[in-house]
Structures are given as C-alpha cells and as structure tokens.
Amino acid sequence: MQNKEFVPIDEFSDMWDVLTQEERMYLRENTKIHHFKKNQIIYCEGEEPSHLICLIKGKVKIYKEGTGGRNQIVMMIKPKESFAYRAFLAEERYMTNAATVEATSAYFVPLKVIYEMICSNNKLAFTFIKILSKELGKAHNRTVNLTQKHIRGRLAEAIVNLVEHYGFDDDGVTINICLSREDLANISNMTTANAIRTLSSFVSEGMLSVKGRHISVLDYEKLLKISKIG
Amino acid sequence: MQNKEFVPIDEFSDMWDVLTQEERMYLRENTKIHHFKKNQIIYCEGEEPSHLICLIKGKVKIYKEGTGGRNQIVMMIKPKESFAYRAFLAEERYMTNAATVEATSAYFVPLKVIYEMICSNNKLAFTFIKILSKELGKAHNRTVNLTQKHIRGRLAEAIVNLVEHYGFDDDGVTINICLSREDLANISNMTTANAIRTLSSFVSEGMLSVKGRHISVLDYEKLLKISKIG
DNA sequence: TTAAAATAATGTTTTAAAGCACAAAGTTAA
DNA sequence: TTAACTTTGTGCTTTAAAACATTATTTTAA
Incomplete structure (x- = not known):
C-alpha cells in the first residue's frame, strides 16, 4: 500500500x-x-x-x-x-x-x-x-478584506499571503508559487484584466518585478503597507 | 453560582x-x-x-x-x-x-x-x-455571496438567512429580529443608504412590508429567487 | 513549423455602488 | 416641551471596478 x-x-x-x-x-x-x-x-x-x-x-x-x-x-x-x-x-x-x-x-x-x-x-x-x-478566523478576515478593501489593497494582500504561505525561492525574492493572472484575480476577488493592470502598476512603482508567472518582491514593506491601508 | x-x-x-x-x-x-x-x-x-x-x-x-x-x-x-x-x-x-x-x-x-x-x-x-x-463552510459561502452578488442579491440573502436563523413571530410573516438599517447594511456589505433604498424597493415590489424595524416577508419565493440570482 | 488556443496586455465605455448633502421623523435627555 | 441626537429616507454626483473590445504574446497541439 x-x-x-x-x-x-x-x-x-x-x-x-x-x-x-x-x-x-x-x-x-x-x-x-x-x-x-x-x-x-x-x-x-x-x-x-x-x-x-x-x-x-x-x-x-x-x-x-x-x-x-x-x-x-x-x-x-x-x-x-x-x-x-x-x-x-x-x-x-x-x-x-x-x-x-x-x-x-x-x-x-x-x-x-x-x-x-x-x-x-x-x-x-x-x-x-x-x-x-484557525481556518475560521482566517475566513472571517478574508471576508472583510475582500469586501472592504480596494483593488490595490486586495491584490497586495493576496501577494503578501502567498509570500507568507509559500515563502521565497533560493534567491530570497521570487515567490515560490506560479499562478496565472486569472488565479491571482480569483484569490483577490477581481477580474483578470484588473489583476493584470494592478500587477503592472505595482511593477512600475518598483514594488514587484515580474517575469511571466514568476513574481519577485522588491519592496515588501511598501506591499505590506498597501495591503493594510486598502 | x-x-x-x-x-x-x-x-x-x-x-x-x-x-x-x-x-x-x-x-x-x-x-x-x-x-x-x-x-x-x-x-x-x-x-x-x-x-x-x-x-x-x-x-x-x-x-x-x-x-x-x-x-x-x-x-x-x-x-x-x-x-x-x-x-x-x-x-x-x-x-x-x-x-x-x-x-x-x-x-x-x-x-x-x-x-x-x-x-x-x-x-x-x-x-x-x-x-x-459547519461554521467554516458558512464562512466560505458568505465570502462568495458578499463578494460576487449585487446589492439586491446580498440584501435578499441576508434577510433569507435571518428568517432561517430566527424564524417568524406568531403571525407567521414578521421576522423574529429587529435590526437597524445600519446593522442590516453591515450584514449585507453595503452602505446604510443603500440598505434603506434596497429595502424600500423590496417593499414597493410587494416582497416585504416594513413597520419601523419589523420586517414581514410577503413573498418568500421571490425573495429566495433574488437571493440566488444575485 | 504552422495553426489553434490559451493567456497576457491595454484602451474605452458603462454601470453599480459609494459618497455627499440635506430633510424628515423618531428618540432621548435636559 | 424644547433641544439635541440618532435613525431613516431621498436626490444628486462621483468614482471604482466591471464589461467590452482589440491586439500581443505564449503555450500547446496537430
């Protein structure tokens, strides 16, 4: 067996x-x-x-x-x-x-x-x-986050959660999970187009860098701040 | 003791x-x-x-x-x-x-x-x-309902849940809980003004009747339908 | 190795819901 | 029994995000 x-x-x-x-x-x-x-x-x-x-x-x-x-x-x-x-x-x-x-x-x-x-x-x-x-607590948190925060806050929080859950690759910056933009959107409660757009603005703001589905975090503090403010 | x-x-x-x-x-x-x-x-x-x-x-x-x-x-x-x-x-x-x-x-x-x-x-x-x-299942359901349904669906669902949880008064139509419009809004994830407005339209559509904070259900099927369609 | 399909990227339009402002009605307190 | 406050009810304006449309770019399959 x-x-x-x-x-x-x-x-x-x-x-x-x-x-x-x-x-x-x-x-x-x-x-x-x-x-x-x-x-x-x-x-x-x-x-x-x-x-x-x-x-x-x-x-x-x-x-x-x-x-x-x-x-x-x-x-x-x-x-x-x-x-x-x-x-x-x-x-x-x-x-x-x-x-x-x-x-x-x-x-x-x-x-x-x-x-x-x-x-x-x-x-x-x-x-x-x-x-x-613990799961129930997380679920309550998620409900409030997804319903009350704006798009940027929701995506930032989703990425923060992915970092905390899956950690980084050996380089210390690339998140150890590859998701389609659609999956990213489905975690953060938004349309795929908005996930793409918002991810791009995070990149142009210098917070992240993106290579295909690999996301690297360049400024974790800033990301965290956006995820909290909403 | x-x-x-x-x-x-x-x-x-x-x-x-x-x-x-x-x-x-x-x-x-x-x-x-x-x-x-x-x-x-x-x-x-x-x-x-x-x-x-x-x-x-x-x-x-x-x-x-x-x-x-x-x-x-x-x-x-x-x-x-x-x-x-x-x-x-x-x-x-x-x-x-x-x-x-x-x-x-x-x-x-x-x-x-x-x-x-x-x-x-x-x-x-x-x-x-x-x-x-069971609570965790309900929490997951709530998350999807609150994030994906439109205002009418969210309020209808909130009222359906109140009926299922608290039941009716002796008259068989008045829901056995009195909530402020603000609380109703806070259950259904909307602003107080929108809860008031949407509740009024449910009344004018003949689904509900309202006397202060007492809500009576006149057409449960219709309410259920709206809560499901979103 | 080309064709087909899926995914990603961007611009434009539309709309649902928030925000704001104010009036009316009820409540509570002085 | 006024005054102050809270709650409810409406109209108008603004805006965030969805919907739609179109074009690149990958990926997969034939």
Missing part, C-alpha cells in the same frame, strides 16, 4: 505526531498515494467526501464557483497540509472544488479511518479543533 | 448532552450568568478570550471593524447558541467584536473548564469539531 519513494504519512506531516504507535500503523495501512498533473480537478462541489488528502508535493487551490464563471479561491494548499475533510466533519457534501496548480502527489486517507482515530484519540481531535478554529 | 430563575446550562442547550453526570455538575458549578442591555459590547477585538458564552435570551452580533467605520457582521447569535470560544481554541486573541442587539442574558463558562472537558470527553470534542466545520 505504501510507495517506497515516499516516507510514511505519519512521519511526513507533524499533525500525526499525537498518534500512538498502533494508530500510526493503522494510518499507514490505509493510506494510498495519488498523482495529479497540473490543472487537474481533485474533487468537485456536490460530491460526497471520501478521503482526507495530505499534500506531499505540488500545490492545490480550493475554490468556489461564483456567478458568471468567476471563481473565488478560498484557500491554497502547500505540502504537509491536509484538506478535503471539512465537509465530512460537518456531515455535508463538498461545498468547494479542488484543483492542482502544478503537478502534485498526495496521500489519500479514507475519512472513516480519520473519524475512528478522532473518536479514539483526544489529542487528534484537538488537533482538528485547532486547525478548524 | 446558579440563578434560580434559569435552568442549569447543561439542561438548556443540547450541546452538553454528551457530558457525563460528573461533568455536568462540574460545568454547572463553574457557570455564571450575566445580563446585558441593548447595544452593549460583550467583548472586543484584541482582548484575551476568557469565557465561552451561551445565550439564554436576547440576540448578539459578531462583527469586525472595517475601514472607514464600516463594520462587517460575520455572524448573528440566538438563544441556545454559544460563541466567544473560537479565538481560545485557535490560541489567538479575539479577532471580532460582540455586541447585543437587544437585552440579553447569557451563561459564562471559563474557557479552561471547556478545555478540560474537551480533553477528557471525546464526544464533546467532536461536538466542537462539527460546529466549527
């Missing part, structure tokens, strides 16, 4: 540190690995949740389809993070879609295995409580 | 059904009751969370202060619901403010008591997991 290329799931992400040796084995036995190409859909709104997914490598966007084909990205996932479990825990169907933004490998754990372990291991239950509480 | 006017907290809200007899006693012994007048602030952004609050009677708004004095109401609380615990579970300070919208009584339970019980009672942990998961 385990792939020899990869370490076992319980050693990969520290969210499983709280498991007993027995539980770790149980988790390993029930974990499978799946691979996805770039821009592949992992799950869709309305489907029944079946697995917790823990990213090994690659990047994933979680988004909701809005009116008129405009999507809203509600969160971005990076390696070691898990997703696709919320709907199950709420006893709902998926309310979001998940798609890769680059080639991706991930552990798949049946949600009933997760459920059993949450029921028998308090510490794991608390791990989920904490993750969900 | 208990007030004779009110039933014990564990009998009042069914979220405590999962507690053992011993835990119930422990909960009761540590619960106090507080009373608030209309428009009183219960807690503020930045404060250290100390108590879980369970509403006995009255209504509470949870809101974030936005730019330029415009607040965003992120949720409304009704009797039997609990709040003020998210920040504690996420090990953060409050990110929101809470204020009464009418005279309110509430149970106050120290969060360390809640923490102890979550750690010792898996079922209670799961209760919180489920509540948080």
Whole structure:
C-alpha cells in the first residue's frame, strides 16, 4: 500500500505526531498515494467526501464557483497540509472544488479511518479543533478584506499571503508559487484584466518585478503597507 | 453560582448532552450568568478570550471593524447558541467584536473548564469539531455571496438567512429580529443608504412590508429567487 | 513549423455602488 | 416641551471596478 519513494504519512506531516504507535500503523495501512498533473480537478462541489488528502508535493487551490464563471479561491494548499475533510466533519457534501496548480502527489486517507482515530484519540481531535478554529478566523478576515478593501489593497494582500504561505525561492525574492493572472484575480476577488493592470502598476512603482508567472518582491514593506491601508 | 430563575446550562442547550453526570455538575458549578442591555459590547477585538458564552435570551452580533467605520457582521447569535470560544481554541486573541442587539442574558463558562472537558470527553470534542466545520463552510459561502452578488442579491440573502436563523413571530410573516438599517447594511456589505433604498424597493415590489424595524416577508419565493440570482 | 488556443496586455465605455448633502421623523435627555 | 441626537429616507454626483473590445504574446497541439 505504501510507495517506497515516499516516507510514511505519519512521519511526513507533524499533525500525526499525537498518534500512538498502533494508530500510526493503522494510518499507514490505509493510506494510498495519488498523482495529479497540473490543472487537474481533485474533487468537485456536490460530491460526497471520501478521503482526507495530505499534500506531499505540488500545490492545490480550493475554490468556489461564483456567478458568471468567476471563481473565488478560498484557500491554497502547500505540502504537509491536509484538506478535503471539512465537509465530512460537518456531515455535508463538498461545498468547494479542488484543483492542482502544478503537478502534485498526495496521500489519500479514507475519512472513516480519520473519524475512528478522532473518536479514539483526544489529542487528534484537538488537533482538528485547532486547525478548524484557525481556518475560521482566517475566513472571517478574508471576508472583510475582500469586501472592504480596494483593488490595490486586495491584490497586495493576496501577494503578501502567498509570500507568507509559500515563502521565497533560493534567491530570497521570487515567490515560490506560479499562478496565472486569472488565479491571482480569483484569490483577490477581481477580474483578470484588473489583476493584470494592478500587477503592472505595482511593477512600475518598483514594488514587484515580474517575469511571466514568476513574481519577485522588491519592496515588501511598501506591499505590506498597501495591503493594510486598502 | 446558579440563578434560580434559569435552568442549569447543561439542561438548556443540547450541546452538553454528551457530558457525563460528573461533568455536568462540574460545568454547572463553574457557570455564571450575566445580563446585558441593548447595544452593549460583550467583548472586543484584541482582548484575551476568557469565557465561552451561551445565550439564554436576547440576540448578539459578531462583527469586525472595517475601514472607514464600516463594520462587517460575520455572524448573528440566538438563544441556545454559544460563541466567544473560537479565538481560545485557535490560541489567538479575539479577532471580532460582540455586541447585543437587544437585552440579553447569557451563561459564562471559563474557557479552561471547556478545555478540560474537551480533553477528557471525546464526544464533546467532536461536538466542537462539527460546529466549527459547519461554521467554516458558512464562512466560505458568505465570502462568495458578499463578494460576487449585487446589492439586491446580498440584501435578499441576508434577510433569507435571518428568517432561517430566527424564524417568524406568531403571525407567521414578521421576522423574529429587529435590526437597524445600519446593522442590516453591515450584514449585507453595503452602505446604510443603500440598505434603506434596497429595502424600500423590496417593499414597493410587494416582497416585504416594513413597520419601523419589523420586517414581514410577503413573498418568500421571490425573495429566495433574488437571493440566488444575485 | 504552422495553426489553434490559451493567456497576457491595454484602451474605452458603462454601470453599480459609494459618497455627499440635506430633510424628515423618531428618540432621548435636559 | 424644547433641544439635541440618532435613525431613516431621498436626490444628486462621483468614482471604482466591471464589461467590452482589440491586439500581443505564449503555450500547446496537430
């Protein structure tokens, strides 16, 4: 069941540190690995949740389809993070879609295995409580940011969040994620044309430099300031 | 510690059904009751969370202060619901403010008591997991609704949500909550003037009738349709 | 290696909603 | 019972962002 290329799931992400040796084995036995190409859909709104997914490598966007084909990205996932479990825990169907933004490998754990372990291991239950509480706080923040800030503030904040989440490449300035202008727009709640325009003005103001989809941050302080003022 | 006017907290809200007899006693012994007048602030952004609050009677708004004095109401609380615990579970300070919208009584339970019980009672942990998961789903929905729908859709949706949450008075049409136009605007992400205007047009279109702050729903289907189309 | 498609870039027009200003009606307080 | 204040209601003006249109530039595929 385990792939020899990869370490076992319980050693990969520290969210499983709280498991007993027995539980770790149980988790390993029930974990499978799946691979996805770039821009592949992992799950869709309305489907029944079946697995917790823990990213090994690659990047994933979680988004909701809005009116008129405009999507809203509600969160971005990076390696070691898990997703696709919320709907199950709420006893709902998926309310979001998940798609890769680059080639991706991930552990798949049946949600009933997760459920059993949450029921028998308090510490794991608390791990989920904490993750969900933090996510809920972020979601409230995002709502206010996206509804009250102007275009420049929204894009600046989106870029700041990408920096904080994915960090920089070895050069120390290039953000370690490549997104289309459309995805950038869907994170910042604006049209693609406006994302392009606003990104260009950030470049001409000397805050960023852009090479295709690679964004480098030249003046982080200024970016932060714009993201706060709105 | 208990007030004779009110039933014990564990009998009042069914979220405590999962507690053992011993835990119930422990909960009761540590619960106090507080009373608030209309428009009183219960807690503020930045404060250290100390108590879980369970509403006995009255209504509470949870809101974030936005730019330029415009607040965003992120949720409304009704009797039997609990709040003020998210920040504690996420090990953060409050990110929101809470204020009464009418005279309110509430149970106050120290969060360390809640923490102890979550750690010792898996079922209670799961209760919180489920509540948080559902809230997170709602928050994602709200984000998309508030960012993508137009004014009429946003207000219609806000009113639909109020109906679903608070229900009707005995007459079967008047929504069982009275909010200022400003609060209505702060739920639907618009200016007060636009809330007033849009509400008036809903009235002149025969969907609603309004007497001061009392809103009656005359054509729920139409309201629902507008809330969905945007 | 050309064609087709997707993505990026820019200019122009339109519009939804904010901003502003002011009046009327209710409330609260002195 | 005035006065002061808050809330509600409207009209007018401005503006931020969407919508639309068109042209480059990449990327992908045939």
